[in-house]
Amino acid sequence: xxxxxxxxxxxxxxxxxxxxxxxxxxxxxxxxxxxxxxxxxxxxxxxxxxxxxxxxxxxxxxxxxxxxxxxxxxxxxxxxxxxxxxxxxxxxxxxxxxxxxxxxxxxxxxxxxxxxxxxxxxxxxxxxxxxxxxxxxxxxxxxxxxxxxxxxxxxxxxxxxxxxxxxxxxxxxxxxxxxxxxxxxxxxxxxxxxxxxxxxxxxxxxxxxxxxxxxxxxxxxxxxxxxxxxxxxxxxxxxxxxxxxxxxxxxxxxxxxxxxxxxxxxxxxxxxxxxxxxxxxxxxxxxxxxxxxxxxxxxxxxx
Amino acid sequence: xxxxxxxxxxxxxxxxxxxxxxxxxxxxxxxxxxxxxxxxxxxxxxxxxxxxxxxxxxxxxxxxxxxxxxxxxxxxxxxxxxxxxxxxxxxxxxxxxxxxxxxxxxxxxxxxxxxxxxxxxxxxxxxxxxxxxxxxxxxxxxxxxxxxxxxxxxxxxxxxxxxxxxxxxxxxxxxxxxxxxxxxxxxxxxxxxxxxxxxxxxxxxxxxxxxxxxxxxxxxxxxxxxxxxxxxxxxx
Ligand SMILES: Nc1ncnc2c1ncn2[C@@H]1O[C@H](COP(=O)(O)OP(=O)(O)OP(=O)(O)O)[C@@H](O)[C@H]1O
Ligand SMILES: [Mg+2]
Numbered sequence: 001x002x003x004x005x006x007x008x009x010x011x012x013x014x015x016x017x018x019x020x021x022x023x024x025x026x027x028x029x030x031x032x033x034x035x036x037x038x039x040x041x042x043x044x045x046x047x048x049x050x051x052x053x054x055x056x057x058x059x060x061x062x063x064x065x066x067x068x069x070x071x072x073x074x075x076x077x078x079x080x081x082x083x084x085x086x087x088x089x090x091x092x093x094x095x096x097x098x099x100x101x102x103x104x105x106x107x108x109x110x111x112x113x114x115x116x117x118x119x120x121x122x123x124x125x126x127x128x129x130x131x132x133x134x135x136x137x138x139x140x141x142x143x144x145x146x147x148x149x150x151x152x153x154x155x156x157x158x159x160x161x162x163x164x165x166x167x168x169x170x171x172x173x174x175x176x177x178x179x180x181x182x183x184x185x186x187x188x189x190x191x192x193x194x195x196x197x198x199x200x201x202x203x204x205x206x207x208x209x210x211x212x213x214x215x216x217x218x219x220x221x222x223x224x225x226x227x228x229x230x231x232x233x234x235x236x237x238x239x240x241x242x243x244x245x246x247x248x249x250x251x252x253x254x255x256x257x258x259x260x261x262x263x264x265x266x267x268x269x270x271x272x273x274x275x276x277x278x279x280x281x282x283x284x285x286x287x288x289x290x291x292x293x294x295x296x297x298x299x300x301x302x303x
Numbered sequence: 304x305x306x307x308x309x310x311x312x313x314x315x316x317x318x319x320x321x322x323x324x325x326x327x328x329x330x331x332x333x334x335x336x337x338x339x340x341x342x343x344x345x346x347x348x349x350x351x352x353x354x355x356x357x358x359x360x361x362x363x364x365x366x367x368x369x370x371x372x373x374x375x376x377x378x379x380x381x382x383x384x385x386x387x388x389x390x391x392x393x394x395x396x397x398x399x400x401x402x403x404x405x406x407x408x409x410x411x412x413x414x415x416x417x418x419x420x421x422x423x424x425x426x427x428x429x430x431x432x433x434x435x436x437x438x439x440x441x442x443x444x445x446x447x448x449x450x451x452x453x454x455x456x457x458x459x460x461x462x463x464x465x466x467x468x469x470x471x472x473x474x475x476x477x478x479x480x481x482x483x484x485x486x487x488x489x490x491x492x493x494x495x496x497x498x499x500x501x502x503x504x505x506x507x508x509x510x511x512x513x514x515x516x517x518x519x520x521x522x523x524x525x526x527x528x529x530x531x532x533x534x535x536x537x538x539x
Binding site: 008204215 | 371373394396397398399400401403405407411412413414415424425427428429430432433472
């Protein structure tokens with residue numbers, strides 16, 4: 001029984017492959033369309049994953065850096081220190097003199113080459129402030145106040161760009177979701193129509209099979225296989241498109257990374273994400289076929 | 304597996320005591336209002352061979368289709384070996400049809416498949432394993448004398464050959480009931496007698512057979528029961 005079942009499914013599987021191969025142009029076109037559709041949301045997703053892992057490496061606790069003017073005097077420094085001392089919003093602060101900043105710079109990875117060639121110290125004195133304040137509104141307010149102090153050249157939230165990136169990533173996630181939803185629906189619709197046409201051309205076969213005792217399951221099987229296999233092929237195409245895209249982007253990034261001594265390399269889809277992509281695309285194809293079969297097969301009743 | 308359960312259900316319901324086919328008060332009215340069968344009473348014993356005659360439009364095909372649940376009765380009870388098929392759920396209909404070999408008036412052959420593949424179809428749908436299926440198809444083709452034409456497409460077959468192909472497809476899965484709708488229509492008398500001899504040999508191995516025909520020459524020399532339909536009513 002089990003063996004008969006396996007032979008039956010194996011038969012349908014290979015029969016479906018043969019059917020796909022018998023119309024190579026149509027098959028390739030539909031697979032390409034599906035692959036491109038799937039590669040759009042997946043591609044955005046991969047880019048975001050990469051951005052996130054890059055930002056994850058650099059994100060620290062939120063802090064404020066106060067850069068003094070290049071010509072700030074000892075008194076200026078004391079004045080600032082005074083004000084910081086009195087501010088209850090501040091957890092702690094640290095003074096970094098221009099000299100120690102330069103030493104830090106010289107020791108920091110990746111920038112040694114630049115720092116070694118400096119003939120003078122371009123860095124200002126600075127305070128690094130840790131604060132309780134964590135709403136971006138009040139931080140923004142505070143920043144404006146400090147910016148207005150005459151001794152201060154520049155105020156910077158060290159977490160600002162990370163925040164911005166996070167907002168961007170959130171936006172990106174919504175875009176991925178929207179793209180994925182819309183394109184998934186379109187893939188289901190494409191498959192629905194493909195199977196509808198197939199059912200029409202196989203009308204006689206379906207009718208006769210029903211007449212001699214084929215179950216609905218038997219009649220549906222080849223169409224469901226067709227949908228799932230074509231969906232899977234679409235998923236594989238999408239994977240290849242993305243791999244190719246990442247290769248191309250990494251090629252573009254190469255001169256940049258060499259210039260700055262940075263180690264940035266975009267990664268491919270993870271194994272888990274790859275498997276998810278393939279399963280999902282096969283499922284989409286199957287679903288389109290399933291809906292089509294459910295809405296068209298019953299119309300073919302033997303007479 | 305529900306398929307297995309349904310099969311067992313059929314076997315358990317199979318009962319030698321019951322007639323193979325029973326019609327009680329069966330009427331069939333088509334959706335357009337035409338009454339094709341009117342209060343038909345009928346019993347066919349297991350192993351019997353019965354002819355069904357009547358003018359064109361008398362309702363012969365309709366009666367045969369009711370047996371395989373291709374058409375459903377408007378009223379009355381139809382039982383196949385004791386099982387009322389008027390109440391059969393649509394999911395159970397395939398298993399009823401597999402008990403029956405049907406030779407259709409309009410053949411219903413697949414013209415994009417060769418002779419062999421046409422006969423294979425009833426075995427494919429019921430999950431036969433490959434080797435058994437192959438030998439059964441050859442045996443069926445041999446019985447109807449088409450073994451040499453197994454690779455041929457049905458479009459190139461003569462009328463008589465097509466009819467024999469239909470017979471091979473109807474018997475390949477060894478059904479308990481064989482139903483033939485005009486199996487000798489348009490065939491000359493030689494061919495027709497050939498085909499009748501085939502049916503007799505199936506009947507001799509226990510198959511219940513029901514043949515619809517308006518070919519009077521077939522009925523002249525038969526000892527088998529003849530049912531006669533007139534305007535949807537069964538004459539005594
Ligand atoms: N699907 C249908 N819808 C409406 N009327 C139908 C349908 N099928 C058959 N009929 C009508 O029912 C009557 C009986 O038809 P049926 O096919 O059973 O006759 P028959 O005895 O087989 O005739 P023939 O010898 O010509 O094959 C006919 O008048 C036919 O027009
Ligand atoms: Mg008829």
